[in-house]
Amino acid sequence: MPLGPDLVGQRSETVRRANLGAIVRELHLRGPQSRSELVARTGLTRTAIRALIGELVAGDLFLEERGAPVGQPGRPSPLVRPREAGVVVLAVSIAVDSLAAALVGIGGEPIASVRIPRPRGHLSLDAIVEDLRELVSGLPVDAHRAAIIGIGVAMAGLVRRDDGSVSSAPNLGWRDAPLGERLPAAFGLDVPIHVANEADLAAVAELRRGAARGADDLLLIWGEVGVGGGIIVDGKPLTGVAGYAGEVGHMPVNPGGATCGCGSIGCWETEIGERALLRLAGRPVDGGPDEVDALLRAAAEGEPGALVALAHVGRWVGIGLSGLVNLLNPRVIVLGGLFARAYSYMEPAILAELDRLALRGPRELARIAPGALDVDAPLLGAAELALEPFLADPAARLGPRAQLVAAAGA
Amino acid sequence: MPLGPDLVGQRSETVRRANLGAIVRELHLRGPQSRSELVARTGLTRTAIRALIGELVAGDLFLEERGAPVGQPGRPSPLVRPREAGVVVLAVSIAVDSLAAALVGIGGEPIASVRIPRPRGHLSLDAIVEDLRELVSGLPVDAHRAAIIGIGVAMAGLVRRDDGSVSSAPNLGWRDAPLGERLPAAFGLDVPIHVANEADLAAVAELRRGAARGADDLLLIWGEVGVGGGIIVDGKPLTGVAGYAGEVGHMPVNPGGATCGCGSIGCWETEIGERALLRLAGRPVDGGPDEVDALLRAAAEGEPGALVALAHVGRWVGIGLSGLVNLLNPRVIVLGGLFARAYSYMEPAILAELDRLALRGPRELARIAPGALDVDAPLLGAAELALEPFLADPAARLGPRAQLVAAAGA
DNA sequence: TCGGTTTGGAAGATAGGACTACAAAATGCC
DNA sequence: GGCATTTTGTAGTCCTATCTTCCAAACCGA
The missing domain is CATH 3.30.420.40 (ATPase, nucleotide binding domain)
Structure with a gap:
């Protein structure tokens, strides 16, 4: 049943969400592109692209700039590029031999990242949370606080997706550890957190930015x-x-x-x-x-x-x-x-x-x-995981648009 | 990349397609329902449901009838039910010990079906095609010819989905047998054919109508x-x-x-x-x-x-x-x-x-x-496979609607 | 400088569903 | 049997989003 148990009726708004999502995902996966490239790739008209990009620019998530000259006749199409201050996620990796964290924006490139080796052996949840807190304090979190929309965690262990708890992590000696509910507070971030197995996330990263x-x-x-x-x-x-x-x-x-x-x-x-x-x-x-x-x-x-x-x-x-x-x-x-x-x-x-x-x-x-992608694969995958809700519906982050339109019309 | 290599922009028409598909799929999977049940389940308004159902009825694919009294106050909602003459597929199963065929309509119930035992041992593609032709001649194909939109085949062997060829079927001694391109002509049907492995199709059938x-x-x-x-x-x-x-x-x-x-x-x-x-x-x-x-x-x-x-x-x-x-x-x-x-x-x-x-x-x-579902699972799954294109976009079968609307307006 | 070409921009058209008000058809109570 | 209540069908209007069409802007090359 390709449609969920309770299928939801589609409306005009759904179309807009889907198209906005397609554009943002395209820019995320293939990097900055000109408007006309987006027209060709999405099949939408220039008018539609213009309106959607306009909204992303007005929301300070993307910016338009003169692209490099292409040596072709015709009016040049501006390059659409994500703003670093726009949308950012905090990615964290708890691996067997290291801990890592990074701030990652649209496009998937880390803005800043840190990694420290970790001696093997069992460690309590509290100890790991504290180590991570310290590690993350080395990142410019405050500078990007307003832009951070989520936390992604790559975990060496069996993870329940729904609540982010670690069902089992033999290397750390964990069992049913509530990792997901501890971390946001530890980082001082009140945003959604997504925890997943490191290999699952490595697969996502290799698919989008690596060997696959x-x-x-x-x-x-x-x-x-x-x-x-x-x-x-x-x-x-x-x-x-x-x-x-x-x-x-x-x-x-x-x-x-x-x-x-x-x-x-x-x-x-x-x-x-x-x-x-x-x-x-x-x-x-x-x-x-x-x-x-x-x-x-x-x-x-x-x-x-x-x-x-x-x-x-x-x-x-x-x-x-x-x-x-x-x-x-x-x-x-x-x-x-x-x-x-x-x-x-x-x-x-x-x-x-x-x-x-x-x-x-x-x-x-x-x-x-x-x-x-070497050791960074799980970390980059964690970033992709945390970015996913935004890619699926960028309109949610843009906030109420109707009011602006109404104001402009008055 | 959930979006294909060349993503296609969504339009108003997409919305209609999706909603029509949701309604038809709902009726296919859960059986006849009243309009108001469809309203509750899809989240669409009565108005939208009315228009979409109206189209399905006008296209002779479904019919509305007085439902059984429910003992509730309020105006009764008519029951929407598939017409047997509406959309039908021919399902075929090539198993190790038997051959089977059935005509199946929306709702998944066979209109007619036949099964014959098959002695084990290698048989040529020609021989199997001939056996199937004879088997299918026992079904009321002519009575439903206009309604038949596709053929689904469940095959005991390794199948390439794209061309319906059988890569390997040890029980029959086949290797790279072009089964998919032979059958429509053998049945005298010029419709799309879909061939898949019998276990894959049994899974679909058990999911939709069986133990899962x-x-x-x-x-x-x-x-x-x-x-x-x-x-x-x-x-x-x-x-x-x-x-x-x-x-x-x-x-x-x-x-x-x-x-x-x-x-x-x-x-x-x-x-x-x-x-x-x-x-x-x-x-x-x-x-x-x-x-x-x-x-x-x-x-x-x-x-x-x-x-x-x-x-x-x-x-x-x-x-x-x-x-x-x-x-x-x-x-x-x-x-x-x-x-x-x-x-x-x-x-x-x-x-x-x-x-x-x-x-x-x-x-x-x-x-x-x-x-x-016993031995019938692959056969029923083959029917589901052949019905899938219609469920995904019933509008394609309904034909041009704009002309009718224009005529009504004139 | 002047066509040719490509892209951006704005106004109106088209399409689809939501919202609202009202009519129709059932139940249940008196 | 009549009437209130409840639920659903129907029609008109509104809202949203994209498409179509036409024109202006910007770049290239001669």
Whole structure:
């Protein structure tokens, strides 16, 4: 039922909202454009574009300026560009090895960002909230306070979308932690907050600004200590009923395998996670990022043990991906986090397993690529998530327009 | 990017299309309703509903009649009901053990349907097309010819959505068979044809008219000889890039397992397919539906060997479902085909494995249910697929309206 | 400087639904 | 059976948003 349970009647106003949203989204995704480019792309007339852009400019969200000369005859079309003071979100990332925050405006480029490493181990919700508060105090929040419309949080853990609570975060030792309701107050911001899994958000970021630009169906695998996944279907994140979807790390791929931290047996994570990689390479499994870096350096120098371990993990990556390719028939598979850094060593094994195990049809259509955004992918995805309500209905932010029109008419 | 590569601007006409579509879809999904019920459900005003219904009645697609007395005060609201002569589709199902066809109108109820058993084994495309032609000749196609707007085909095999070709159908021995381009001519119908995998369509049918009514996120597992799957996300079928998505049968779940017909190793199908079940029960693996029926009868009589085999398969069903629950976070999991018939014997094992292996969050949200539509699910889903273009834009079928209005004004 | 070309701008046309007032058709009480 | 009450259908008018059309503005090249 493509229409919700209670379908809502469409009106003229709906048309305006949709068109305004289309323009703003276009400018957000493809960057500043001239009015005439927007006319060509949206199919709307110059008149309609003019009125809509006029409203965005009057609302101080966008500005028009002389574009660069194009060397074409005809009257030049002004470039429409987002104002930095217009709409801004605060993006936050709680990863296994670092905490990060950024202020991001329309267009998706960070205005300012900070990241600090975080030692591994369990930390209370209070401690993390305090660390984040301090981190965010290093951003020019006050300068943009009036423009901030929301907070987006990328979380290494299982998140409920509706209330932003963390159902489970093994790396931090959290269970049912009410993260979403704590943060706005901690930052002194009274705006909506959106919390989601870091891999889900990395997928959004890679789709819009990274390795999967232009694709509509994407599968991303995100490796840190654990293994997460993000699925994009028809351009929209697959969240599932509560937002839990995408937990690829806990697919059973080897019933005869090892016990997983989740209590299950033979999860994919037990074969391709950081600990499995370090174990295979004969390094301390709890060595963390330092040992992983050392392993990758060894591989770069051609050390056989390191290369064998990476190839072995690559094979298991390929085995799991085969099932996912058959299941989801994606256009692009992006390997992020640990898998992006190790991609060059794993690629042959991954591709060989895919060719061996996946069905011919979906296999031929799927392109494999390492992530392009590195550690920032979840953070940028969190910004996109927080911007989404504005993109869906920019008119809500513009406020009452009827009064202005009435005043002008009087 | 929820908006296509070239976004299309919205106009007043779009509003009308959307509202007309909402009304027609509502009547299709929930059955005949009074005008006032439609007002309440769509949020449109009486005026708008009146105009839109008037158009549908004038176009001979729907009719209004006195509804049953409701015992309430106030002027009674007429019931809006689809006309049988209005819009009809031809649905066809090519299953492993049978061929079926039906004429289906708005509302989803078959006007007429036929099904014949089919012996297993390879058959050429020509032979199947001829069998279908004969089957369809038993339906009152001529009586509804003018109303038939499309053909929907449910196919036991891997299907490309765009051209309706069958990429692979192991049971028939097909590979790259141009099924979609052959059928309309064979039926003497010059209408659009839509071919899709039978499990994908069974999912649609169970969502709209079966065990998953009211849900928006659904996973269906369909067992015949092979194992197929259908995924519904946010009320819409997950097709993937080419329509291949949902092939759950070929997820690798047991790397140490048996070689699958697809050439891969340890596919889920090798653990839970019909052949695996018969083998575990000590019956001939190629016995087909007769042996399966005998097995189920034996189980009903309490034969230990049969019960053990069913429980064993149930465990593997649960193992695979665990991964899918973590991956997709569905609201309902429907077991169809063979699994629906054997559900009562497998249920304990399935639930036990889910509780053991799936993550707590998504596990708690997923309801498991056997399919409610039996063998007809793919056929009914094929009808829904063929009806979809009409539901999305009924105005296209109504033809030019402006002329009528102009004539009335003159 | 002067056409040719492209884009911006303004006025009227078109289309669709919302709002309001009133008529019509049922129920229920007396 | 008559009358008040309730609910819905109908018609006229208003509001909103885009499209169409025509003209002015700005740039290029000769």
